[in-house]
Amino acid sequence: MSTKFVLFSDIHEHAVFSCRALLDKRFFGLMNSTFCRHGDYRMERIDAAVRTILDPLRPDLVIFTGDAVSTSDPREFEAALKRLRPLVDSGIPILFSPGNHDRYVRDRACREAFERFRAELTKHCPMALPGVYETPELRFVVTDCARPFTPVLSCGEMTPETADFLKREAAKDDPRPLVCVGHFPLLGNDDWKSFRHRLIGGGRATALLNAGKIALSVAGHIHAPFQRLDARGRGELVVGSLTKKDILREITFDNGVFTVRDLNSAGEAVPPLS
Numbered sequence: 719m720s721t722k723f724v725l726f727s728d729i730h731e732h733a734v735f736s737c738r739a740l741l742d743k744r745f746f747g748l749m750n751s752t753f754c755r756h757g758d759y760r761m762e763r764i765d766a767a768v769r770t771i772l773d774p775l776r777p778d779l780v781i782f783t784g785d786a787v788s789t790s791d792p793r794e795f796e797a798a799l800k801r802l803r804p805l806v807d808s809g810i811p812i813l814f815s816p817g818n819h820d821r822y823v824r825d826r827a828c829r830e831a832f833e834r835f836r837a838e839l840t841k842h843c844p845m846a847l848p849g850v851y852e853t854p855e856l857r858f859v860v861t862d863c864a865r866p867f868t869p870v871l872s873c874g875e876m877t878p879e880t881a882d883f884l885k886r887e888a889a890k891d892d893p894r895p896l897v898c899v900g901h902f903p904l905l906g907n908d909d910w911k912s913f914r915h916r917l918i919g920g921g922r923a924t925a926l927l928n929a930g931k932i933a934l935s936v937a938g939h940i941h942a943p944f945q946r947l948d949a950r951g952r953g954e955l956v957v958g959s960l961t962k963k964d965i966l967r968e969i970t971f972d973n974g975v976f977t978v979r980d981l982n983s984a985g986e987a988v989p990p991l992s
């Protein structure tokens with residue numbers, strides 16, 4: 719028996735204008751999306767990736783490590799959900815860890831739109847976050863570390879309660895390896911270059927990963943894909959942006975080993991990352 723899951727991340731549905739966006743951080747996100755990102759993030763890659771996931775990949779599970787949108791305007795969530803609709807309707811369970819752009823501002827309409835989006839996307843495996851999803855061979859802990867921050871920071875924050883939750887799951891007497899699903903990478907939070915993007919409070923989870931109590935961490939946030947995996951595929955895999963980098967990651971767990979295969983949205987193999 720083996721378990722196959724497909725990951726994608728950071729699709730960043732384009733920002734849309736609203737007058738209310740002039741009053742808060744959305745103004746910065748709108749400028750960034752319109753003038754810096756628009757041409758680089760190709761939404762048609764979502765449609766292609768959805769078709770590829772449904773046929774021929776047909777995984778047991780799909781993992782989306784967050785940043786569905788740019789400024790969390792309700793219309794962005796509606797557009798993202800429309801593109802992902804065939805995947806939702808397929809019945810394949812989707813695990814989703816929110817990104818900082820999904821919780822961009824405190825505006826009530828944006829927060830409610832996010833909750834509607836998340837509920838619909840994950841309707842085949844609903845859970846409160848942090849939460850656990852189990853297969854016969856693996857256990858997945860899905861975390862939620864996204865918070866609205868100031869315009870200059872793109873950080874996440876892991877609460878002590880989430881770190882405790884991970885610790886309890888990691889301490890369980892269960893032979894199935896633990897996979898941590900989050901938007902923010904657990905490794906590399908201590909270097910000055912990551913200051914604006916770091917996971918605040920993530921130290922205890924990083925220690926669990928370094929000790930092997932978490933077998934694999936999968937994350938988004940950084941748009942260039944990379945991985946730090948050992949010979950058995952244990953460590954951390956940063957998925958990369960589907961719409962910018964045109965990448966899907968397929969992981970097969972078999973006989974205690976995670977094997978990664980990298981594909982573009984059309985399902986063509988791309989050279990393995992170092």
Ligand SMILES: [Fe+2]
Pocket residue numbers: 785817818819872901938939940
């Ligand atoms: Fe992010």
